[in-house]
Amino acid sequence: MNPHGVSRRKLLSLVTAGAASAAGLLIVDRRNASGPRLPGISPVNAGGPPRKRGSKTLVVYFSKTGRNYPDLNLTVGNTAQVAGFIHDRVGGDIFEIHPAEPYPADYDQTVDMAQREERERIYRDIKPGAPDTDQYGTVFLGYPIWWGEQPMAVQTFMRRHDLNGSKIVPFATHEGSGFGNSLTVIKQYYPNADVLDGYTRQGQDVYRDPDGTRTEVGSWLRRLGF
Secondary structure (H helix, E strand, O other): OOOOOOOHHHHHHHHHHOOHHHHOOOOHHHOOOOOOOOOOOOOOOOOOOOOOOOOEEEEEEOOOOEEEOOOEEEOOOHHHHHHHHHHHHHOOEEEEOOEOOOOOOOHHHHHHHHHHHHHHOOOOOEOOOOOOHHHEEEEEEEEEOEOOEOOHHHHHHHHHOOOOOOEEEEEEEEOOOOOOOHHHHHHHHOOOOEEOOOEEEEHHHHHHOHHHHHHHHHHHHHHHOO
16 A cells, blocks of 8 residues: 555645645644554453463465555555564564455555445454464464555454463554554454564565565564564
């Protein structure tokens, strides 16, 4: 997605319009990640007994291939690149979230669909096969930022898997938003998880400078003790 989740055909009109607040879209990704509670998100396993966690490490992520901002055609998604760098260093298991019905190959169609899914809280179904998350004490959770949050396919995974009691290490690719609201989303789903300092990088920088990205990821993981 682009810096604000805006399709290319809309971007020119937004710039011409001038004021970002008048468009109502340019603000979406820049809300404070520690801001007020977001609507439509309920804690996972609210009121249930805490789960017993194993000691294994899991890297779980969603990444989009094909057309991406700015006019990139990716055979390996930007978030997938970062996930691979993390897994190379920390080991453990790795799992990619696949929507049961893929997002459109057309970039603008994906932008519009992602906006509608978030606005209407449409949880896109995902393919089965995720590991039993109870065996993992540390979970690296990766995603692109779409309209200020994790894509709804990622939130489907989050709703289905209780990560309370684990260490969650978020990482995200974006085009100007940083983490957007996604850290608030994680903490609302998992109020009893330990959310560590995450890593973000612009998707186009991951694509253009994979070696620099790998170096940054290594430095970040060392700071966290991995």
